[in-house]
Amino acid sequence: MSTTEAAPGKVTIVGAGPGAADLLTFRAARAIAEADVVVWAASLVHEDVLGHAAPDAEVLDSATLSLEDVLAVYARAQRDGLRVARVHSGDPALWGGTQEQVDRCHELGIEVEIIPGVSAFSAVAALAQRELTIPEVAQSVILTRLGGGKTPMPPGEEVREFARHGTTMALFLSAARSGQLAAELAEGGYPPDTPVIIAYQATWPEELLLRCTLGTLAETVREHKLWKHTLFLVGPALAASGTRSHLYHPGHFHGYRRAEPAARRALRAARRSGEHGPAHGPGRGAGDHPSPGPGGGEDPGPGGPEGSGEAGGGRG
Numbered sequence: 001m002s003t004t005e006a007a008p009g010k011v012t013i014v015g016a017g018p019g020a021a022d023l024l025t026f027r028a029a030r031a032i033a034e035a036d037v038v039v040w041a042a043s044l045v046h047e048d049v050l051g052h053a054a055p056d057a058e059v060l061d062s063a064t065l066s067l068e069d070v071l072a073v074y075a076r077a078q079r080d081g082l083r084v085a086r087v088h089s090g091d092p093a094l095w096g097g098t099q100e101q102v103d104r105c106h107e108l109g110i111e112v113e114i115i116p117g118v119s120a121f122s123a124v125a126a127l128a129q130r131e132l133t134i135p136e137v138a139q140s141v142i143l144t145r146l147g148g149g150k151t152p153m154p155p156g157e158e159v160r161e162f163a164r165h166g167t168t169m170a171l172f173l174s175a176a177r178s179g180q181l182a183a184e185l186a187e188g189g190y191p192p193d194t195p196v197i198i199a200y201q202a203t204w205p206e207e208l209l210l211r212c213t214l215g216t217l218a219e220t221v222r223e224h225k226l227w228k229h230t231l232f233l234v235g236p237a238l239a240a241s242g243t244r245s246h247l248y249h250p251g252h253f254h255g256y257r258r259a260e261p262a263a264r265r266a267l268r269a270a271r272r273s274g275e276h277g278p279a280h281g282p283g284r285g286a287g288d289h290p291s292p293g294p295g296g297g298e299d300p301g302p303g304g305p306e307g308s309g310e311a312g313g314g315r316g
């Protein structure tokens with residue numbers, strides 16, 4: 001494309017997913033296909049993803065470039081009216097060095113768009129066939145990393161502090177210090193039999209999925225010599241069974257579905273007696289089903305959050 005056509009340059013920050021070239025959104029694949037320049041993170045994005053690029057696209061490995069080098073590419077794109085696809089692993093909102101690029105693009109005055117991607121934590125959960133939020137066991141997911149690496153952790157964000165919640169945690173960028181990881185998780189209160197899923201290069205041909213417990217986490221990592229490109233899922237939800245979602249219970253009603261009267265009576269009776277299935281998380285009382293509060297109530301009305309099937313304890 002030439003400057004005389006006055007086409008504006010554009011930078012698209014593309015979430016390329018965990019590795020597999022078919023785990024991108026259509027929008028991401030299109031942005032790569034339409035790019036004049038593809039800047040990709042070769043160490044984290046599988047090269048098959050480049051199969052979406054045009055044969056004549058200029059391809060640059062971001063591992064060999066500083067931020068300044070990348071900004072020079074963006075400045076050239078602005079000058080020459082080029083489309084740049086900056087390809088990041090997973091979702092660009094997580095540990096992508098994305099914000100500094102977006103801010104500089106704004107300073108440069110070049111249009112910038114971000115296309116979300118499938119983060120490694122969702123890919124690993126899918127691979128392990130586990131839901132990370134199980135009714136009455138875990139309703140939150142903490143995405144974090146171990147401190148002590150190149151990037152210092154802000155105060156209060158230590159793994160041991162987050163572990164005190166006892167809910168599901170996804171730990172990125174932490175395999176090189178698996179002993180410290182296990183120790184901090186234990187200090188936070190997870191018992192040694194807490195289920196752990198370890199995934200190495202999920203969705204790559206060399207993918208490895210391991211199940212262990214907190215007590216065997218460090219030795220499992222050592223045994224398989226994992227130190228990078230590894231994600232940990234930790235928490236009682238990873239082995240929980242026997243609970244069921246409130247949202248899809250026949251006794252539950254909302255804007256889109258009536259309750260079955262007998263099931264409704266049974267559900268109310270169970271709720272009154274606290275018999276609503278086991279609770280597994282550390283520091284939680286058994287059977288303490290959350291009472292329906294605002295937004296989690298029984299009849300939020302059409303379009304309400306529970307009616308949309310996305311919130312509450314249910315499968316979305």
Ligand SMILES: C[S@@+](CC[C@H](N)C(=O)[O-])C[C@H]1O[C@@H](n2cnc3c(N)ncnc32)[C@H](O)[C@@H]1O
Pocket residue numbers: 018019044088089090091092093094095096118119120121171172173174199200201202203204228229230231
């Ligand atoms: C710089 S972060 C990028 C995270 C990425 N933005 C995301 O949303 O998944 C790199 C870390 O993500 C995790 N990761 C990324 N891709 C992975 C994969 N395919 N399998 C396992 N872990 C992965 C690892 O913890 C790795 O150290």
